[in-house]
Amino acid sequence: MLLKNGLILYGESYEWVRADLLIEGNKIVKIGRNLHADSDIVIDCSHSLIVPGFINSHTHSPMVLLRGLAEDVPLMEWLEKYIWPNERKLGKKEVYWGALLGLIEMARAGTTTFIDMYFHMEEVAKATLEVGLRGFLGYGMIDLDDERKRRIEIRETEKFRKFIIQQNSELLNFILAPHAPYTCSMECLKWVATKSREWNALVTIHLSETKSEVALIKEKYGKTPTEVLDDAGLLNEKLIAAHGIWLDDKEIYLLGKNGSTIVHCPASNMKLGSGIINLRKLLDNGVNVGLGTDGAASNNTLDMLQEMRLASLLQKVVNLDPSIIKSSEIFRMATLNGAKALKLNAGIIKEGYLADIAVINLKRPNLLPMNNPLSSLVFSAKGGDVETLIVNGSIVMLDGEFQTVDEDKVLDKFLGVL
Known part of the structure; x- marks a missing residue:
């Protein structure tokens, strides 16, 4: 060609x-x-x-089905009252069609590769092959400290990995996807760390998205969310953590030292009122920062071009400094930094x-x-x-x-x- x-x-x-x-x-x-x-x-x-x-380093493509469903509410209310109850109604058929619509939207905005965490992920994989994008796909694990639930989540993850291997496609890649430190037990996180090493698999997770999430983790463990991931054996170059808004200086240092990636999702963070990432400090401390849209339920688009614009403008206004971040740095977050996180050439x-x-x-x-x-x-x-x-x-x-x-x-x- x-x-x-x-x-x-x-x-x-x-x-x-x-x-x-x-x-x-x-x-x-x-x-x-x-x-x-x-x-x-x-x-x-x-x-x-x-x-x-463009590399959309954090999304949930089938969530286009929930676009505009829950507006003007904070994250936990958004999840508990609107998103999770409606997600329980979604079957394989709905997830397949939602993923198709989401992938078409991403393709029209120049996305060639994406990281996706959801359920019925075999259907997302089918949609990925049909549209022809490159997906790093993971079953979203949530065990809520319930041993029975944890066994189910492990079984689903192992089943999905086998499915991806059987497809034998360069476009389909397996990724481990524990939802977050506040929804996954330490036992679950340690299992993910063990399998990441055994399978040489990348890990995607939500991290420090809200103040309340951080407070919850500190109350439970007496440590920050990043330190919890470190204790679990997850803090390394295979970790791709979405959001990272409420990281303290020590956490930023640990992420940079261990070669981990933070994925900035400005539209979702602004819409849910979650906060503003300290992008300059992350970059200056050697943290690899990618860019993602999150799901369309909290964005409400999957347009990486729009996400670049928002990421730049947000940093300029919060720091009262138009020179705080360069266009080249933003563009690199949407392309090369994502590729680095995924070990892609x-x-x-x-x-x-x-x-x-x-x-x-x-x-x-x-x-x-x-x-x-x-x-x-x-x-x-x-x-x-x-x-x-x-x-x-x-x-x-x-x-x-x-x-x-x-x-x-x-x-x-x-x-x-x-």
Whole structure:
């Protein structure tokens, strides 16, 4: 596949070059001017930006089903009165269709890879293959200190891992997914740590999302949530922890020292009134910070372009400093930092890297004139500006049309319930 004459965001230093890009198999093999390869597919990108696909490092894709259901309430009330009761009504069929809708939304906004934690995850895996994105999928474990429940959660996790292995797809990856330190017992967390080592599996978890959560953990253990994870054996380079709003200085130091990742979810954190992450301190202490949308029930979109804009603006206003965070740092959170957390050879446009690519149409009034392409991506671009999406060397969307899933069928499914 040959992408011709695009404006390419090249390499780790984010240099803009006008060039062609050649893909063979699932890799970028050559970038240069006037390439003349015997390609099966040639795409004209002369009016487009070619950028690495975005990595949504924390979401719950089927929660699009609950979009707009619970508004203007704090997290625990949101969960206990609205989300959890309605989730109990969801079966496999509903989760499958919700995941399809969520993945289509993510693809339209340039997401090529995502981390997902939910239930009926076999259905999310099926939707992932159908749309053609790369998923790191985990069954969300919640045992609430109940031994019987813990055995069930362990069994479900082991069952799902076997399912992923059986699919034998480069697009499907297993990830351990204990929900949070306040919903998982120490025994559950230690089991996850043991299996992470045994299976060489990554771990995703919610961490220090609210003040009340931190107070609950301190009352129960006499320690911070991060110290609890450390005691469980989870604080290492395989840990991908969402939120991290209420971390103290010691916790930030421990996360950086141990190579763990924090995933910033600004829209969800703002909407639920959970708080504001200390992004500058995390980055300055060597913590790998990714970017995520969380679920659409608390966002209400899965648009990583919008998430970049919010992440930047939020830090500027809370610190009363427009220079507190650079556009390049925000963009790196949405791409390269996510790839680092997932141990993926992705996140930048460069020879030898995975061909996970978003092509953004510049013929949009909101993107012109383009005085600074990177700034335009972070502050001006939106989901509908992505016209072509390539995942693992295969075209998912071309000129705004899906080449994989029947988008109209999925949309009509939801229009039919209005």
